[in-house]
Amino acid sequence: MSITPMWRVDRDGSMFTDKKAAEEHDRMLELADGITGMLEANFKIDEQLAEEIGLLMSRNKDILAKAFKGKPEVLQEIQSGSEPAADNTVDIREAVA
């Protein structure tokens, strides 16, 4: 018999084996929802666009926090294509290229 404890993030149903990762993901979605809600409360904006902006900003929350604390130039680092490096390890293919 083999069973594995899993953690489900109720906001989007995604599953995690690691509790901390699940909590992190839930906090990310909560912040994204907050930004989306703030945009929709203050602007006539397309719902999907508001959600995508919320997610992009939430995924880059550390960069955004720096920008709002007086370093707006860091905003240029945000590219929706690239996931922010979870840590500062360089992709090995880039490193050896």
Place this chain on the structure above:
Amino acid sequence: MSITPMWRVDRDGSMFTDKKAAEEHDRMLELADGITGMLEANFKIDEQLAEEIGLLMSRNKDILAKAFKGKPEVLQEIQSGSEPAADNTVDIREAVA
């Protein structure tokens, strides 16, 4: 003869008698431009909407900084109608109402 030293914020031409206020305004516009640029670099978005979002977020930078540092619930305080209180004095009419 009466002449007054003024400070012009080149980004939008606004004039200030107080240098610190001019610098503050310039930083606010720089952050707003940074957010607008980030939105336009990552989304198909109406230019004016991107500018209005940039200004709203920049004007509420302290609330946004808190939200990105783990308190997303503060985002509900942001209302585009109300200018954030420059300081914590309550409008006297409200206080005595």
